[in-house]
Amino acid sequence: MNLKDKITELVKKSAQKSGIVDTDRLVVSFSNVPNLCDYQTNFALLVAKQLGKKPIDVANAIVENLQSDENFEFSAVMPGFVNVKVKTPQLDEFANAVLKDKNLGVEQVKEPRLVFFDYGGANVAKELHVGHLRSPIVGEALKRVHIAMGDKTLADVHLGDFGLQMGLTILQLKEDGYLDAFFKKGADIALLPIENVTLDVLNDEYPKASKRKDVDKEFKALADEYTLHIQQHTEPFYTIYKKIKDLSVKEIKKNYDLLNTTFDFYLGESDAYPYIDETIKIFVDKHLARESEGALVVDVAQEGEHIPIPKKSPDEPQRYKNPMPPAIIKKYNGGDLYATTDIATILMRNRDFHPDEIIYVTDNRQSTHFKQVFRCCKLAKISPKEQKLTHVAFGTMNGKDGKPFKTRAGGVVRLKEVVGLLIDGAEKKLASNGIVGDRELARKIGVGAMKFGDLSNTVDKDYVFDIDKFLSFDGKTGPYIQYTIARINSILSKANFKDGVVKIESEEERKIVIALLKLISSYQVCYDSYSLNSLCLATFDLASAFSTFYNNHKILTESDAERKENMLALCKLVKASLEKALWTLGIDSVEKM
Ligand code: ARG
Numbered sequence: 001m002n003l004k005d006k007i008t009e010l011v012k013k014s015a016q017k018s019g020i021v022d023t024d025r026l027v028v029s030f031s032n033v034p035n036l037c038d039y040q041t042n043f044a045l046l047v048a049k050q051l052g053k054k055p056i057d058v059a060n061a062i063v064e065n066l067q068s069d070e071n072f073e074f075s076a077v078m079p080g081f082v083n084v085k086v087k088t089p090q091l092d093e094f095a096n097a098v099l100k101d102k103n104l105g106v107e108q109v110k111e112p113r114l115v116f117f118d119y120g121g122a123n124v125a126k127e128l129h130v131g132h133l134r135s136p137i138v139g140e141a142l143k144r145v146h147i148a149m150g151d152k153t154l155a156d157v158h159l160g161d162f163g164l165q166m167g168l169t170i171l172q173l174k175e176d177g178y179l180d181a182f183f184k185k186g187a188d189i190a191l192l193p194i195e196n197v198t199l200d201v202l203n204d205e206y207p208k209a210s211k212r213k214d215v216d217k218e219f220k221a222l223a224d225e226y227t228l229h230i231q232q233h234t235e236p237f238y239t240i241y242k243k244i245k246d247l248s249v250k251e252i253k254k255n256y257d258l259l260n261t262t263f264d265f266y267l268g269e270s271d272a273y274p275y276i277d278e279t280i281k282i283f284v285d286k287h288l289a290r291e292s293e294g295a296l297v298v299d300v301a302q303e304g305e306h307i308p309i310p311k312k313s314p315d316e317p318q319r320y321k322n323p324m325p326p327a328i329i330k331k332y333n334g335g336d337l338y339a340t341t342d343i344a345t346i347l348m349r350n351r352d353f354h355p356d357e358i359i360y361v362t363d364n365r366q367s368t369h370f371k372q373v374f375r376c377c378k379l380a381k382i383s384p385k386e387q388k389l390t391h392v393a394f395g396t397m398n399g400k401d402g403k404p405f406k407t408r409a410g411g412v413v414r415l416k417e418v419v420g421l422l423i424d425g426a427e428k429k430l431a432s433n434g435i436v437g438d439r440e441l442a443r444k445i446g447v448g449a450m451k452f453g454d455l456s457n458t459v460d461k462d463y464v465f466d467i468d469k470f471l472s473f474d475g476k477t478g479p480y481i482q483y484t485i486a487r488i489n490s491i492l493s494k495a496n497f498k499d500g501v502v503k504i505e506s507e508e509e510r511k512i513v514i515a516l517l518k519l520i521s522s523y524q525v526c527y528d529s530y531s532l533n534s535l536c537l538a539t540f541d542l543a544s545a546f547s548t549f550y551n552n553h554k555i556l557t558e559s560d561a562e563r564k565e566n567m568l569a570l571c572k573l574v575k576a577s578l579e580k581a582l583w584t585l586g587i588d589s590v591e592k593m
Contacts, residue, residue, distance in 0.1 A: 002107060003094060003517060004028050007039055007072060007084055014065040020047060020058070028084070030518055037075070037083035038514055044080040055080025088504050091513045095502040098516065099573045104580050105520045108150035116154045116355035117143045118345075120256065120263065121362060123160035124248045125169040125206050128255050128415035130405050131363065134394045136261035137454050138532070139361035140586040142392065145526045145535070148584050154353060158345070159252070159268030161245055164213075165206060167227030170240055171219070172209035173197060182236040189236045194243040199251050202244065231273060258419050259447060260586045275344035276337065280330055282347075282380050289329060296330035300375035327372035342373045346389075347382050357388040359530070364393035364460065392530045395462035397454070405465050418465075422446030425471045429479070430593065444588035445479055446471070451587050452478030455532040476540045478587055481578055484543040486592045487550070488575040492568065494556055500565035502573060508549035509570060515542040516577055523584070532585060539581040546574045 008028045015023050025047065031040040044058035051058060059076035066074040071090040075083045086094075098105035119139025122128050143153050173179050178197050182189050213220040229237035249266060256262070280296065283289040289296045301324040309319045329340045349355060360370055370391035377383035399405040407413050423439065426446035430438065453470035457463040473479050491497075504510050515538070522538040555571070558564040579589045 003086060003090070004039065004521065010066060010069060010072065011041060011043065011062060011074075011082060014062045015043065017065050018058075018061040020051065022047070030521075031083065034511075034514070036077075037085045038517075039084040039086075041082050041084075042080070044076075044082060048080060086514075088510065091510060092501075092503055095504070095513050095516065095570070095573060098520070098577070099502065099569065103148070103150075104577055105516070106148050106523050106580070107520070112150050112152055113356035114152045114154070114353065115143075115146050116156070116349055116353060116358045117361070118156055118158045118358065119143075119361035120157035120261065121160065122157060122252045122255075123163070123165060124245050124252075124268070125165055125202055126160075127203050128252065130397060130413040130415060130418055132415055133259075133418060133450075134363065134397060134454060135361050136256055136259050137451050137586065138392065138394055138459055139359075140259075140261045141451075141455055141532050141584065142359065142361065142526075142530060144584045144586060145523060145532070148523055148580070149527055154265070154355065155263045156265040156267050156349075157252075157256070157263045159249070159266065159270075161268035162227075162231060162270040162273060162341070164223060164227050165210070166230050166241055166244070167223040167225070168209035168213060169202065169206045169244065170230070170237060171223045171226050172205040172212075173201075173240075176205065178205075179236075179240060182240055187236070189239045192239075194240070194247065197244065197247070199247065202248065231270075255415055255419075258416075258443065259451075260588065269341045269345075272341050272344040272348055275347050276340055279340055279344040279347055279382070282382065283329060283376070286380055288376075288379055292326070294331075295328050297326040297328050298372075298376050298379065299326045300324055300372050300379070301326070302375075324368070324371060324375075327376050329376070339369060339373055339376070342369075343376050343380075343382060346373070346377050350383065350387075355387070357390060358383075359390045359392060361392045361394065364395060367391060367393050390530065392459060394459045395457075398462050398464050400464055400466060402464070418450070419443075419447060421467060422450050422471075425449075425467050426479075429471055429473065433593065435593065441590060441593065444590055445482060445593060448478035448482060448582070448587035450478075451585060452476075452481070452536060455585055456536040458529075458533050459531040476536070478582075479593070481539055481543050481582060482587075482590050483593055484546055485575055485578050485582075485589050488546070488571050488578075489591055491555055491571055492575070495564070495568055497565075497568040497572065500569035500572075502569045503566040504570075505563065505566070506549070506553065508545070508552055509567075512542070512545045512549055512570060512574060515545040516573070518542075519577060519581060535581060535584065539578060539585075542574060542581075543578060546571075 008026060011028065012023045012026055015026065026041065026043045028039050028041045031037045044062060045055045048055040048058045056076060056078055059080045059082050062082055063074045063076045071087055073085040073087060077083055117139055119135045121135055122132060143155055146153050170179070174183070178201065181187055181192050209223065213223060226237060230241045283298055289298050305322045305324055307321040309321055311318065327339045329343070330337065346358065349358065374389040377389065383389055397405050405413055423442045423446045426442040426449065427439070430436070430442055430445070435441065449470040453466070454463065456476060470477060471479060473483055504513060519538040519542050522534040525534040526532050553567065555564065555567045558567065582589050
């Protein structure tokens with residue numbers, strides 16, 4: 001079904017027939033001049049010099065052998081390109097094959113792998129804020145790209161559920177009298193409800209404690225102690241912790257639901273805790289760890305990384321190219337083991353699942369952390385050689401001022417507030433279309449708008465949260481794609497369409513099928529680049545090709561029954577392909593809007 005492979009094969013054979021032995025550098029790609037041709041190759045330009053010929057002569061010789069091909073039209077153009085146009089019957093055949101295919105033409109990986117995803121990263125007892133938005137958005141979409149291409153996936157939210165924030169929260173709650181019952185002698189703590197501690201209480205208590213720890217040394221020391229009690233399952237701390245965690249996780253799930261983000265596991269840092277001692281022992285036994293200022297560290301720098309950068313003046317401190325600091329796997333006070341926890345988590349995941357790849361989606365400030373963790377795992381063979389460890393590092397979501405998105409007062413924006421803004425905005429838009437009172441529809445549109453706006457950028461870039469732009473019903477936006485689907489729904493239901501075949505009769509229909517070819521191939525691009533921008537762009541291009549067709553052709557009033565059926569089949573194909581693309585991006589399709 002893959003036309004690009006078909007063309008590559010034909011050009012290769014023809015090149016060989018014309019005497020070119022080495023065709024390794026032959027690449028066929030989509031054309032940059034879509035009005036002239038659909039595909040193109042610069043192969044002749046690459047090999048001409050070596051052959052001692054003019055590029056155009058090489059291109060002509062290749063094209064010469066392909067004059068009578070029934071599926072493609074080949075032509076040689078200056079300075080030495082081979083242009084390829086797909087003949088219409090071949091496009092029809094392709095479109096109808098896609099229509100029948102359960103994967104809608106999206107090519108499946110040859111050997112499916114098990115890919116484990118780690119994204120979300122919410123922290124128990126702390127409220128999700130705007131900084132937690134991109135991980136579920138990007139992570140969920142990347143996971144779905146893998147699903148769409150036939151890999152097996154598992155996803156874990158990897159809760160921050162064992163750190164100092166838990167000790168701080170419990171200490172503050174205790175001081176404010178919420179936990180008296182738990183600390184009474186002889187209390188049956190397992191049965192005690194923690195009802196007086198609500199989410200609102202947690203949202204007040206943690207920030208309060210967090211501020212206090214910076215100025216009150218005693219308070220901080222006690223919170224450290226509490227944290228250790230939790231980690232060592234000492235009562236009543238551990239039971240209180242579990243109750244708070246349950247409460248908090250329920251809320252976290254609700255937030256992820258709003259974002260169409262689902263996980264196979266709600267595991268957390270605490271689940272890796274039983275593996276921490278073993279992990280440290282592995283490094284010690286393999287002589288990979290050394291003591292440094294009372295801590296245990298692993299040197300992870302690699303050859304060539306500590307090259308000194310020449311000083312511009314003698315009193316400048318010596319700096320090094322790409323220095324990679326050692327990973328700290330144990331601190332002198334035993335606390336805060338972020339790296340060790342991630343290493344132990346890999347140990348655990350490898351025992352339980354043996355994934356072929358583990359993909360982490362976090363912001364780019366964690367890049368060094370993950371490099372260290374990955375290197376540690378490879379050094380200690382906790383991760384086998386053939387296992388791929390990938391950190392997908394995303395940029396910051398900024399406000400219109402180009403600085404990280406904040407509230408008007410300069411505070412941190414809660415994730416729920418952002419979603420609220422999007423839903424309100426979508427509701428207003430819908431109202432102008434005469435649809436009122438459908439909050440769930442507004443959520444689908446509002447959240448879809450933000451996701452499409454986010455994913456349209458390459459993942460590593462910062463981008464601006466511009467709600468008006470995201471929510472626009474035309475342009476490269478989520479609502480525009482949803483609107484196109486809704487419009488097709490209406491056509492198909494009015495026509496009472498069941499089944500039919502595609503038969504291209506116009507240039508507009510031809511452009512749709514070419515856009516579909518590009519959309520299908522963009523899945524692989526996303527898969528390889530760990531970024532969703534090419535899928536967003538290709539989805540928009542297909543929707544826009546459809547709009548052009550729709551504006552220039554009367555479908556419902558077409559009098560030739562067969563022609564009408566052919567056009568409706570094309571509508572159905574576009575709808576299914578757009579829906580699949582939106583699903584992959586983690587965006588809902590809507591029936592009408
Ligand atoms: N909980 C962390 C945070 O809020 C993010 C966790 C990222 N994932 C990981 N495996 N370390 O920053």
